[in-house]
Amino acid sequence: MxxxxxxxxxxxxxxxxxxxxxxxxxxxxxxxxxxxxxxxxxxxxxxxxxxxxxxxxxxxxxxxxxxxxxxxxxxxxxxxxxxxxxxxxxxxxxxxxxxxxxxxxxxxxxxxxxxxxxxxxxxxxxxxxxxxxxxxxxxxxxILNGVDLNQYSPSGLHERPSGHVRILLVEGSLSGALDSGLYSAVRLAEKLSQKTRVELFVVSRVDKRAQGRLRDRYPFRIQFMESVPREQIPWLMRSSHLLFSAEVNPPCPNSVIEALACGLPVVGFDTGSLSEIVQGDAGRLAPYGADHWKLEPPDISGLVRAAEEVLDDQPRFRKAAREQAENTLGLDRMVDEYLKVLL
Missing domain, CATH: 3.40.50 (Rossmann fold)
Incomplete structure (x- = not known):
């Protein structure tokens, strides 16, 4: 190197x-x-x-x-x-x-x-x-964040289900006032479950009461994990069909960058920095359809169409996700850009 x-x-x-x-x-x-x-x-x-x-x-x-x-x-x-x-x-x-x-x-x-x-x-x-x-x-x-393209890669072990769709969320916290993205994910999974079997896999801090309420209310499977060891994240991303970026107005989400590096397409609302990171066929972004700065309820219909498009052509979107990471989101590129400023 x-x-x-x-x-x-x-x-x-x-x-x-x-x-x-x-x-x-x-x-x-x-x-x-x-x-x-x-x-x-x-x-x-x-x-x-x-x-x-x-x-x-x-x-x-x-x-x-x-x-x-x-x-x-x-x-x-x-x-x-x-x-x-x-x-x-x-x-x-x-x-x-x-x-x-x-x-x-x-x-x-x-x-x-x-x-x-x-x-x-x-x-x-x-x-x-x-x-x-x-x-x-x-x-x-x-300077956009970067990721180790060797550690986060489509190559490696995975357990991606063939009998149902796994939607992955990886966020620091979806509890309390930060829970709006969680409920958008649930509404997305509910709509998709009308046509196919769906599993919603949430890695984030979520209130215990909300966890129980959501599990009891919806027919599809919802799994909650407060955290996952860092070294297991690539495996989990390879084992999913799409990442839903849940945060509203995300600054520069590492989970999105790591997902792309693992060849996992990203779906989310077109707010914050997502359009700078998720480009081309690396995923699909949908209009929020309301005032996201006021956290008004979003329009889920566009999000559902975006997810369906990604799920209907996994090879194309997974390939493009990895290419996006290789072209713009590598760790070496990020470190070099920082050093131009620091030294």
Whole structure:
């Protein structure tokens, strides 16, 4: 494997915060750090250690050490996700609302006062931040997330059913105020089940009460798993017929990118960044049919037609999904684009 040459006078990148778990930020950190080390670039998570550049993954509560690093001459590059917004249109509880408001304030402060460069994960995110918080005073780049095309691949073991259709959802949370996408998936599965056997496989945090209510109400099979080990995700995606992208206004969903790499076509509403990622026959996007910023009930009919088209020609759509990932969503491409900004 051949990598581009970078400035050897800047061999260390500080990445903060040091996030762990199964979320998208952790996934990015782990694969990005692997890409850096493969290129001979050192990584630290301590803002007090020498480093030539600091990459802030969204926000951090350690603002004083970050400010001190900037005063020492270290460049601050902020990688921005979307704006917290659901609490503005639905009651999400005190805890969620406080965290969302604080999170937006923290992200905005770093963007406006500390960052020397901002990397947005999609054009949609950049336009969103520019619209709600005005354009940043510093240079900006847009770099889509990437995926390891060897780890996430159509090649490998799978248990894709032949007697029924498996619709997969992989989201961080579909509980509480974030459950609108779950009910869209259920309505989609209900419509499809009128013509064929359907299984809805949900990997996400979902309220226990909602799980029981949905299982009892609908005749098709619904499986819930709160999480799946990261290494099992490719197998699960190869074992499904389509991924439904459930989030409304998704910033740059890793699950969609991973699905395409595994040759799993994606179906969803045409909101957020999906049209930047799911192109050609990699899947089908349907008009939302209502005001998605108000989380109004969507028009399911277009979504059903999109899913039926994908299910009727699996070989064509699975092939195109993988090609889309190979052409635009590889991990090496993403790491190289980040290094053009960082070093």
């Amino acid at each position: 051949t990598f581009n040459a970078y400035n050897t006078l800047m061999p260390r990148i500080c990445i903060v915060p040091y996030v762990q778990g199964l979320g998208g930020v952790t996934s990015f950190r782990l694969k990005f750090e692997d890409g850096l080390r493969a290129r001979g670039i050192d990584v630290t998570h301590d803002l007090n250690q020498p480093a030539d550049v600091v990459l802030v993954l969204a926000g951090t509560r350690h603002l004083l050490p970050l400010w001190k690093a900037r005063r020492r001459g270290q460049r601050i590059v902020q990688r921005l996700d979307g704006v917290n917004w659901v609490h503005r249109v639905r009651w999400a509880g005190v805890r969620y609302t406080v965290r969302a408001v604080y999170g937006n304030a923290n992200l905005s402060f770093i963007r406006n006062r500390l960052a020397d460069h901002v990397i947005y994960q999609s054009q949609f995110i950049k336009a969103w931040w520019d619209d709600w918080y005005r354009p940043a005073r510093v240079p900006a780049s847009v």
